[in-house]
Amino acid sequence: MELLRLGPAGEERPFVRHAGITYDLTAMTGDIDGAFLAADGIRRVRAAVAMGELPIADADGLRVGPPVARPGAVICIGMNYAAHAAESGSLPPEHPVVFFKHPNTVVGPDDVVLMPPGADRVDWEVELAVVIGRRARYLPSAEAARDVIAGYTVSNDVSERELQIEVSGGQWSKGKCAETFNPLGPALVPADEVDPQSLRLRSFVNGSPRQDSSTADMIFSVHELIRDLSQYMVLEPGDVVNTGTPQGVALSGRFPYLVEGDEMRIEIEGLGVQTQQVERVVLG
Helix, strand or coil: CEEEEECCCCCCEEEEEECCEEEECCCCCCCCCHHHHHCCHHHHHHHHHHCCCCCECCCCCCCECCCCCCCCCEEEEECCEHHHHHHCCCCCCCCCEEEEECHHHEECCCCCEEECCCCCCEECCEEEEEEECCCECCCCCHHHHHHHEEEEEEEECCEEHHHHHHCCCCCHHHHCCCCCCEEECCCEEEHHHCCCCCCEEEEEECCEEEEEEEHHHECCCHHHHHHHHCCCCCECCCCEEECCCCCCCHHHCCCCCCCCCCEEEEEECCCEEEEEEEEECCCC
16 A cells, blocks of 8 residues: 655645555545544555545546655664765764754655755765654664554655765754755555565666665664654654665765756665656756
């Protein structure tokens, strides 16, 4: 089962796709957001599909939006794959590295990615994203974290490396928060249908392979990350957690940074594919 938000930006409506058929969810909920997830929305949708209670939708040609609306927070984990830490010139961290993206970085999976004026070190990062479904605070174990996760989706943690590293003042978020810097989706897949530690992640630029790894290579597992984060902050339904990227980014020096006109393809096994064109911001 896949939860989707389809339609023009800012006007998306909720849908569910099951067994190749897309159903309209507007009779059940106005949107796929934190309130819907906290109210056991995924279980209710699954029951409605099983009972044949939802109308079939004609969704052909509709833009795909981010699968969760208005996340309150986008929390990111840095250097969670040992090989990526090495290509970044760092040792594997002893504790999860945490930074934030502004929630308004989140756009649809196939929306245009805009390069800030003057930026020339824009990078791609395929990541498994976790969407929180229940409030999480001071979780006692990684096993307890399983119960607060609504589902998983695909994320591209787009980064501007000069802003992230050289003018950051030690905080990475300057290079992470430009508009459009977090394409998300296409779908939210329920947590009980995903093994988060056995997923293949890949990225391509203009059709050429860049990253190819597995979530099995994470330093900190998904459930351990959620448990750890809950010790420092309260995670709310609808929050998004990007869990880190594997090796193969431009920061490694092995590949050129993105330029206007490039196409990124980001994919995770079983969760879907995103494709973004890169454009330059035009002011005035």
